[in-house]
Amino acid sequence: MVRVDPRHTxxxxxxxxxxxxxxxxxxxxxxxxxxxxxxxxxxxARNILQRGIALAGWDIGSLGRPGASESVLEPHVAGLPGQDAERYAAD
Ligand SMILES: [Zn+2]
Structure with a gap:
């Protein structure tokens, strides 16, 4: 586990x-x-991930850096915006 500063995430x-x-x-x-x-x-969530990766000192190429390929992270966040839209529509 890596604790990150949550301010301004x-x-x-x-x-x-x-x-x-x-x-x-x-x-x-x-x-x-x-x-x-x-x-x-x-x-x-992406800011928290980037901070955690930086604190952990992982060498994982471009993952988590600004401008990194979104495809690497996409499986973990796919569907979130759509789910939110549905939730808001139901409210
Ligand atoms: Zn920007």
Whole structure:
């Protein structure tokens, strides 16, 4: 287990590092730095993963780095945005 600093994990862009203040009720992360648009929780999860990888000192090539191939991580997050959309639609 690796403990990571959770501060700004949902407000820092996992792709470019741009930080933007967002009220908690805004669930979509739309980066003002690079234009990335993704689910807020998915962005936070990727930041946590990147911090954990950095703290662990793993040498895993480009995985977890900004601009890394999304395909490596996709199986772990596939379906999340769609599930959220369905949940919100049912509310
Ligand atoms: Zn960005």
């Amino acid at each position: 949902s407000t820092d862009c996992h792709a470019c590092g741009h930080r933007q203040d967002m009220p908690l009720d805004v669930r979509e992360f739309a980066c003002g730095g690079c234009g990335l648009v993704t689910d807020r929780d998915v962005n936070a």
